[in-house]
Amino acid sequence: MKKETRVSSVTGRRTWDKAFLENKQQEKREQDEKNERERAKKAKQPEDDPFAPTRSWLERRDYQLDFEKRVGKATVVSSLRDKNSGFYCEICKVLQKDSNAYLNHLNSRIHQKNLGMSLRVERVNVESVKSRIEKLSQNKSDVKVDLNNQKEPDSFNQKQSEQYVTQSKDEALEEDFEALAKTMGLPLSFASKQE
Template identity: 40%
Template sequence: MAQSSNPAAGVDNTFRRKFDPEEYLQRAREREEKEEAKSKSKKSKGPAVQRQPLKHRDFEVDLESRLGKTQVITPIAPLSQQAGYFCSVCECVVKDSANYLDHINGKKHQRALGMSMRVERASLEKVQERFGILKKRKDVESFTEKDLDERILKQQQEEEERKRQRREKKKEKKKEMLAEEETTKEIDPDVAAMMGFGGFGSSKK
């Protein structure tokens, strides 16, 4: 049986979908109602949490205490004993130090600590107080440097005094040896010969 050369023959393509404004309006209303219900459910969870502004850390971040150490890792070990850096606030393990620093400085960690990512605006009184603290710290550091200089100077003086005392002892020894040589020269050579001594002088020529 021969097939028709026209591929559209026998296909009814006279039906066209018509745009119904009422149907799409109803869909838009339903979508708006769902969004309103979601927003109400979010608001009903409670008032917004007032977070504190960012604060500087008052402790040093430990990044080197476990360097060069060998540790056996087991699948059933707690997170704090796994390989990497453990955050006790977020209860997670970070594999390297760079990512760990990014984590503890990040938004999620700061929110867990109850802080926002905003910095408190400093007042004039706080700036003056901070200047006072830094000035006191500088005075203490300068005092310690001055104290160190004094200690070094004192040590140098003590070392010079010890050297001077050693030089004086050497001079006294030399004087004693010269005095002994002079006394031996005064002895009669006949008496020295009777005693079997050739002389008490120095053997150096």
């Protein structure tokens, strides 16, 4: 029995069986469509997005990246792959040599995948935007109401606070004089405020 060949090399060059490859591609498309239909049927509620990624939606970072804390610091590198010689990602076990490469890595598809997120953002509708704006405006108005409802200080407390403010201003001026005298190389007795 002769095995069916899909590539003939009589002339020394490959010639592909285009009909076979088109059939294979068509079967793959049909299988993908079938899988998508099954996935849509398995959606529990109509609100569920049947085409949502299996991983969670992309979310914004909940922490601040602090690249400035390493500015001006010198580090001693003991080995080639030392974690202190750059920016090390614990999640991906990757070392980046500069902050730009590290930031690109944090936003990369690989890092997001290791975090369990996809690069798709959840689509929002008009109602969710309106409710979000309403919530934010209500929070803003609550703060205004709290500021308006503050107690007015009685005259005794007000006098005490004014006295404290003037006293702290005098102390601050004296400290400024001392610091200025120190930087200029003058004795501290010269910096004391004379009245």
